[in-house]
Amino acid sequence: MFLCLKRTMGGYGLPFPKLNFPIEPTSAARKAAHKQRYVLDLYWPKRKIDVEYDSDSYHASSEGIASDAQRRNALQLMDVTVITVTRGQLYNAASFDxxxxxxxxxxxxxxxxxSQRWISQKQMLRYVLLKNETKTERKGNST
Structure with missing residues (x-):
């Protein structure tokens, strides 16, 4: 939502990507990663840009890191650029920007x-969309 909402609402006004877009690997990519299909989180097909959200639950383990690396390498063979967004990036306003x-x-x-107005709109949008998670984080940090 942050990326595609209008700037007047605090978003970046980017065109909407394809969500959970299935893509079949080329034969070279299939050999590299032994996968028959990938599902891309946010995909802009004209530019071959894939944005992947790496959650802490799966992607932080050594197996998850290895799998992600294989996946990125295979997608690179298909000329797909992968941009990764981590939880830390999402929850840090400057990093996400x-x-x-x-x-x-x-x-x-x-x-x-x-503009100052857009900065204020972004702050409000972040508050609205992330407020429940922020409260959960605070509770977790206080114990």
């Missing part, structure tokens, strides 16, 4: 100059 700008540039979107 840097990542969103990388995504925008990668899909060929030039973001307008930052």
């Amino acid at each position: 840097r990542t969103a700008r990388i995504i925008a540039a990668s899909i060929g979107v030039r973001l307008p100059k930052t």
